Amino acid sequence: MKLIRVRAIAKKELIQVFRDPLSLAMAFLMPVILLLIFGYAITMDVNNLRTVVYDLDKSSLSRELVAQFRESGYFTIVTILDRPSDVDAALDANRGQVALWIPADFSENLRRGKIAPLQVVVDGSDSNTATIALGYVEGVTERFGQRVTGGIARAPIDARVRVWYNPELKSRNYIIPGLIAVIMAVIAALLTSLTIAREWERGTMEQLIATPVKTTELIAGKLLPYFFIGFIDVAVSVAMTVFIFDVPLRGSLLLLAFLTSLFLFGGLSLGILISVVAKSQLVASQIAMVVSFLPAFLLSGFMYAISNMPLPLQNMTRIIPARYFVAILKGIFLKGSTLRQLATETILLTLFGIVTFALSVRKFKKRIV
């Protein structure tokens, strides 16, 4: 492997990248847009649940209960219904997610010290929102019941729960560091998966083959420019995360830079491998989507916890480099992890990079077919 030839290929590739400013601009725009969406547009927190009320009791107590729901901040009362069939209609048409059904003898029962049934229906289609909504409903009614019956009893066992690493339970702190890994996996695959296929398709590969450049040099040279683009992307993303989104960076920046390089090496090599195998850009783009984008998004543990997946799928996530990088980023950002704590991830990322690079060198056939 001669460095001068690697440099020549890298230079050629870089010129080609700059000749396509639109793609380059999109490569820099993508992380910014994604971070802004995750930072500002979406939250995992559940509130403003659309609630409909069917009140048969129509007493001051039942109105108080409804008020307590409204004041909790989790429920927005959208309508008061008149007929039982309206409850079905409201949930069917998505106008309500939660329905409170207050029976006629609700206040009567409470006043007499009897047990007062209260019917609540939630739209279970979105199971996650529904589970959380049920928890809120339980909390509000419990508090209301205690207030009406007077006095707060001390429970025999007091559960004292503390939250570590992210005490305010801000979903942003959890999502954004992991998001950087996903963005990089996507960019790495989008950038490199077409590079070799493009040369074949346009017929410029023959020219490259005619030069004395060796396969290793060709692939290393092709990787380099994208490595720098990727690195700039990560730097911009980390800066945005810390300065705009106020996510604490508790660990070492140097360690982050080192592990980012390892991840980029693996991710870009995977893109090249796809490109070598596919030979056509249409095929390459489809493969890139299946093996890099979707797994990085869904199987990396960035949003959907790996421990909740079925066992075969959990094992499959082990070969997805984004999984390790997500763990690394979350660890360095939120827990201030050290290289020793991240040793497993580091070793596996290195291994992944070396194997994919070697595979793409082996699979690449330097001859015209």
Add this chain to the structure above:
Amino acid sequence: MFERIKEMVIKEFSQVFRDRRMKAIIFVTPILQLLIFGYAVTTDVKSINTAFYDLDHSYESRELGRRLEASGYFSITVTPSSAKEIGELLDRGRVLAAVQINKGFGRDLARGIPTEVQMIVDGTDSNTASVAMDYATRVITRFGREIGTRVGMQQVVKPARIDLRSRAWYNPELRSRNYNVPGVIAIIIMLTCLLLTAMAVVREREIGTMEQLMVTPLKPVELMLGKTIPFALISFFDMALVTTIGVFWFDVPIKGSIPLLVLSTAIYLLSVLGVGLFISTISRTQQQALMATFLFYIPAVLLSGFMFPIENMPVAIQYGTYLNPLRYFLVIIRGIFLKGNGIDILWPQMAALLLLGVVVITTSSLRFRKRLG
């Protein structure tokens, strides 16, 4: 005209299927994706790895551990021997929660003296953490009430007088899969259709075969139809394929009408094809088309209500989502699958989707013609 379009469609199909890998990709990848993602996208919280640090070793403390496990939400994977070990386990991510029971827990409970349980939750995943806290508190409180009643602590265990009877409609077992599989079908079809359309047109331009097509007597409209019809058909076929798997493999009930689903899919594909065609008119190379597709696709998925409810987004962005075809199709496909909604409920979404589709496809066709001319 139809003769020429037919010829063009045949050419497109033979081009797609000439590549053996392409054939596999078109039919195998959507299935693969649905299988993987149908299993992966689960927001159910269960079997949280938990460390159980029992300093009391009493009947009561062991019973509490059993109760936590029996709830199904916690699985006790480690029983650490020192408090220091708990910190280490959480740091390494080996457990997400740790429960500590101090000495005297069982004795206090038996004597009717209020006592406590310590718990630490890893808050990195805020969603799982809050659900875990909620579950743990419920299990512990219930256990305490039970023991308290048994030993005669009635004075401190005033039961809440309201009997809350909650039910979840449409998805009574609260399976997140029922909610997510229809959504995953919608996003898989979108990506396949977008990427194929956007890249195939640019490909002709990039490898120089567009000139050959332009010297044929094909009119621009015919060329465009000839280019999009095959991908519309392929996407339709893929849709049928993944829907079948969703129903038979994942047991997701389809409560509504299948003809309605077919009709809505056709309207949905209209706007997706339109966007794909639009991307092809702004891209010179396949690289650009690929990047542009993802630049559209990822925000479209994130801002569609697929994972994050639209109501919780800032108002300005909520208005922006009205331009997203996926937003409407998700309501339609989930409505048909889970609620058995008919056209009487879904017509606003269908009308909006149709309008969007017509506008997008007209704009793209006009641009497409200009690019050719």
